[in-house]
Amino acid sequence: MKSPKLKSNCPNPTCSTPAQDAKSAVTKHSFLMTKSGQRRRYACASCGKTFAATTGTAYERMRKSKSDFDRATQMQSEGMTKAAIARVLRVSPSTITRWLAKAGDHAAEFHKKNARLPEAIEVQLDELSCKGTGEAKNAWAYSGVEVWSRFWATLKVGRRTLGNTYIFARQLRAVLIGESKDFLVTSDCFKYYEPVMRSVFGKTPLVYVQVKNHYYRKGIRKSEKTLVLGTPDRLEDAMARSEDSRKPNTAYIERLNLHKRMCCSMLRRRTPAPGRSCARFKEALDLVRVFYNFVTPHGSLKFGKVKRTPAMQAGIFDRPLTFREIFSWVPPAKPKWGAKSCGDNGIRILR
Numbered sequence: 001m002k003s004p005k006l007k008s009n010c011p012n013p014t015c016s017t018p019a020q021d022a023k024s025a026v027t028k029h030s031f032l033m034t035k036s037g038q039r040r041r042y043a044c045a046s047c048g049k050t051f052a053a054t055t056g057t058a059y060e061r062m063r064k065s066k067s068d069f070d071r072a073t074q075m076q077s078e079g080m081t082k083a084a085i086a087r088v089l090r091v092s093p094s095t096i097t098r099w100l101a102k103a104g105d106h107a108a109e110f111h112k113k114n115a116r117l118p119e120a121i122e123v124q125l126d127e128l129s130c131k132g133t134g135e136a137k138n139a140w141a142y143s144g145v146e147v148w149s150r151f152w153a154t155l156k157v158g159r160r161t162l163g164n165t166y167i168f169a170r171q172l173r174a175v176l177i178g179e180s181k182d183f184l185v186t187s188d189c190f191k192y193y194e195p196v197m198r199s200v201f202g203k204t205p206l207v208y209v210q211v212k213n214h215y216y217r218k219g220i221r222k223s224e225k226t227l228v229l230g231t232p233d234r235l236e237d238a239m240a241r242s243e244d245s246r247k248p249n250t251a252y253i254e255r256l257n258l259h260k261r262m263c264c265s266m267l268r269r270r271t272p273a274p275g276r277s278c279a280r281f282k283e284a285l286d287l288v289r290v291f292y293n294f295v296t297p298h299g300s301l302k303f304g305k306v307k308r309t310p311a312m313q314a315g316i317f318d319r320p321l322t323f324r325e326i327f328s329w330v331p332p333a334k335p336k337w338g339a340k341s342c343g344d345n346g347i348r349i350l351r
C-alpha cells in the first residue's frame, strides 16, 4: 500500500516547487486580524509568497462554514436536488449552484492527479443517456470501470461523436499506466469504439471484446460476443486472470450506471429537474465519482470487518478519505494571466 498522505501544492502559479516538497516548503508566517479573530497566514520558502490556509482549496473566499459546503456536496452526491439542498441549509439556490460548480471542478482536478491503475485486469466501458433539455438534450456520460478494484476510472460527458469517443479513450489510457500483461476490455457495440480502440490502444497489451445483449422481459435472453483486438488464446489468458467474470460481460458498468442514476438528481428517470447543460452534468458526476472512488466503502469490497473504497483496493490510498480532506487539497496552480485553457486535453496555449 502506498502513502495515504495527500500531496498539496504551493498555490502560487509561478512557484516551481514540486508537490512532494511543497509540504516542507510551506511554513507558518504571521496572523491576519479579522472581525472574528486572528487567522493564520502561511509562507512558501521556495517562492517567498504568503497566503491564507484556504488559498487554492475549494473553500477559498467562502463566507459560510466549511461544514455547510461539505454537507451541500454530500447531499448532492446522495441524489438531492439543488433546490432541496438550499432549503435544508437555508442558503440561496444560486449559492448552492456556485458551490457545487466549484466542488465539481475541484473534484475533477483531484481525480486527474490521483487516479492511476497500474495493474488493471478487466475494464468495462459504457455510455449512459443523460436525457437533459436544451443544450444537454443529446448528452451522454461515457464511463469506464476497472472491475477488480471497482474503480470508476474515466468519465466524459458530451454527445456521442467520434471526437468525444477519442477523448474518452485517451483519458482511459492515461489512467492505466505501466501495463505489461494482457487485460480485458469489454463494451457495447457502439460504432465508434472499434476504430478508436484500434487507434488509441494499438500498441497496448489488451484484449478487446464487444458484447451485444438481446433482452426479453427485462432479462438477458442472449449475449453475442465479438473479439475485436487480440487472439482467442490471449482472451483465454485474460479471462483466467479475472476473478469476477467467467465470460466477457458489461454487468459491472451497468451496475455503476444505476448508481449514477440514484446519486444524481438530474439523471433520475422522470426527474422534475433535468440538466440543461453538459457542464452541469459533468460537475455533478465528477462529484459523485470522487465520492464513490475515495470516500464511501464499496459493498462488494468487504474483507472481514474491513470495507475498502475502490481507491484502497486499487492501492492509491490506504484508508477512506473525507470530503474535507479532498476539498482542502491544493491542486497545482494554473497560470492566471496570459494563458487560456483549451478544453479537455488540459493543454494551455500561451497568447
Ligand SMILES: [Zn+2]
Binding pocket: 010, 011, 012, 015, 016, 017, 044, 045, 046, 047, 048, 049
Ligand atoms: Zn511557492
